[in-house]
Amino acid sequence: MLITERKAKAMEKKTLDYDVAIIGGGAAGLTAGIYCGRARLKTILFEKSLVGGLATYTDEIENYPGFADPQKGIELMRKFEAQAKRFGVEFKLTDVKGVRLLEDGWKLVETFRVNYRVKAVIIATGGKPRLTGAKNEENFLYDKGISFCATCDAAYYTGKEVLVVGSGDAAIEEGLFLTKFARKVKVSVIHDEGILDANKVAQEQAFANPKMEFIWNTMVEEYQGEERLERVILRHTKTGELIPVEVDGAFLFIGYLPDTGLFEGLIALNEQGYIITNERMETNVEGIYAAGDVREKYLRQVATAVGDGAIAAVAAEHYITGSDYLQNQLLAGEKPKLIYVWEPASQCCRELLPVIEELDGKYKEKLDIEKVDVYKSQFLINKLCGQMPEALPAVISVVNGEVKEVACTGLTGEKLHRLALELLNR
Amino acid sequence: MAEYRLDCFGEACPVPLLKAQKKLADLKVGDLLIVEVDHSCAIKNVPEWARKEGHNVEIEEIGDGEWEIYIQKTK
Numbered sequence: 001m002l003i004t005e006r007k008a009k010a011m012e013k014k015t016l017d018y019d020v021a022i023i024g025g026g027a028a029g030l031t032a033g034i035y036c037g038r039a040r041l042k043t044i045l046f047e048k049s050l051v052g053g054l055a056t057y058t059d060e061i062e063n064y065p066g067f068a069d070p071q072k073g074i075e076l077m078r079k080f081e082a083q084a085k086r087f088g089v090e091f092k093l094t095d096v097k098g099v100r101l102l103e104d105g106w107k108l109v110e111t112f113r114v115n116y117r118v119k120a121v122i123i124a125t126g127g128k129p130r131l132t133g134a135k136n137e138e139n140f141l142y143d144k145g146i147s148f149c150a151t152c153d154a155a156y157y158t159g160k161e162v163l164v165v166g167s168g169d170a171a172i173e174e175g176l177f178l179t180k181f182a183r184k185v186k187v188s189v190i191h192d193e194g195i196l197d198a199n200k201v202a203q204e205q206a207f208a209n210p211k212m213e214f215i216w217n218t219m220v221e222e223y224q225g226e227e228r229l230e231r232v233i234l235r236h237t238k239t240g241e242l243i244p245v246e247v248d249g250a251f252l253f254i255g256y257l258p259d260t261g262l263f264e265g266l267i268a269l270n271e272q273g274y275i276i277t278n279e280r281m282e283t284n285v286e287g288i289y290a291a292g293d294v295r296e297k298y299l300r301q302v303a304t305a306v307g308d309g310a311i312a313a314v315a316a317e318h319y320i321t322g323s324d325y326l327q328n329q330l331l332a333g334e335k336p337k338l339i340y341v342w343e344p345a346s347q348c349c350r351e352l353l354p355v356i357e358e359l360d361g362k363y364k365e366k367l368d369i370e371k372v373d374v375y376k377s378q379f380l381i382n383k384l385c386g387q388m389p390e391a392l393p394a395v396i397s398v399v400n401g402e403v404k405e406v407a408c409t410g411l412t413g414e415k416l417h418r419l420a421l422e423l424l425n426r
Numbered sequence: 427m428a429e430y431r432l433d434c435f436g437e438a439c440p441v442p443l444l445k446a447q448k449k450l451a452d453l454k455v456g457d458l459l460i461v462e463v464d465h466s467c468a469i470k471n472v473p474e475w476a477r478k479e480g481h482n483v484e485i486e487e488i489g490d491g492e493w494e495i496y497i498q499k500t501k
Binding site: 048049050056074091093094095111112113142143149151152153155156 | 440
């Protein structure tokens with residue numbers, strides 16, 4: 001498209017329709033994309049920076065199953081992306097400005113130039129690096145000396161001295177990676193001498209590396225420098241002593257905060273800002289799901305993000321097909337409906353099936369008979385009855401698109417005939 | 427609404443960011459700056475900085491490992 005056309009289009013904000021919008025292109029979002037695409041849902045994925053998310057900040061990923069040799073984070077994520085694209089997922093590299101609920105159950109995802117009307121939203125926005133909150137920190141962000149990405153910035157520090165803040169997996173592993181470039185990698189650790197939060201393998205390598213030097217019991221007090229960072233002042237957590245460390249750059253690996261500012265007031269977040277979901281990745285708002293690091297969960301890894309993404313996508317698919325079926329089939333049409341809710345594995349549910357078939361044949365002209373399998377369609381049943389019927393089988397009577405009655409006790413062939421007649425005589 | 431292109435092909439971080447910062451300062455509100463990059467790190471820091479400053483940002487992948495970053499100056 002010509003740039004002039006582009007600009008003209010930018011003036012008017014258009015609205016496009018999709019089945020699913022996935023916000024965030026990390027491991028969780030990409031996996032959700034793979035599953036949505038493969039389910040033939042029209043899917044758009046929004047990523048505001050580099051596709052691949054936090055994993056692209058990692059030099060080597062050694063514990064993602066299926067790859068016996070360490071993988072470059074960025075390479076592994078390219079494979080995820082290619083797989084999602086193979087299933088027809090569309091990518092939009094922009095930031096989402098807002099998500100709103102529409103009256104008809106659709107959701108509106110707003111971006112700078114286009115609004116997207118979607119049936120389901122999967123939030124996989126992950127986290128953003130936590131800052132130390134020390135004095136003058138903001139003066140040295142954005143390539144002025146404070147970095148959060150060793151793979152991005154390591155080469156720039158070739159032959160120079162850097163400070164790593166933190167002692168978890170990311171701090172120690174990325175610190176080790178930095179020793180391939182930097183002359184010296186000093187590590188500010190909050191704990192007592194010898195204690196790191198990182199995994200044992202990384203610890204052993206770090207303690208054996210002559211370029212790594214640990215400064216125990218310290219936290220950042222202040223950042224100093226003219227244009228760029230020149231010095232970090234650490235404070236000893238026990239003595240209060242101030243320790244100036246001359247550096248060319250500082251890498252902060254002190255954890256992440258959930259990137260959920262956009263969703264405050266829309267869905268339930270916990271005190272730390274993580275999205276609360278159930279095991280189906282459902283948030284408290286129907287049709288909105290969360291997956292990956294952004295969710296309140298026990299372990300944040302590529303391996304767990306992938307599972308979340310798959311579940312969220314399948315839950316979204318069931319929600320979409322279920323809602324469509326509900327609107328276009330179960331609650332549609334002018335004839336009254338009798339919906340038989342059954343479980344194929346249950347003997348008593350199977351026994352009444354012939355009666356249902358008989359009613360279907362007998363009243364075809366005036367009554368619609370539908371069957372809903374609880375195993376496949378919990379969503380539909382919850383929508384129709386509010387909750388799972390106390391006993392199965394159950395029969396739901398629908399008139400003019402509204403549920404009139406749910407009968408689930410003492411169902412016999414005779415009672416089914418009576419219910420059908422009652423519906424016809426309304 | 428003028429439009430400017432900034433060729434940063436072949437340049438590693440932090441060069442694209444520094445160039446973009448310098449160039450955008452000369453632009454008028456409403457102008458569009460298109461930064462062409464082929465180092466993935468620039469896709470992380472250039473948009474993040476520009477959004478933090480309050481500008482509108484969109485990225486287009488124009489080829490395998492080549493991107494155009496659209497920055498519309500808003501203030």
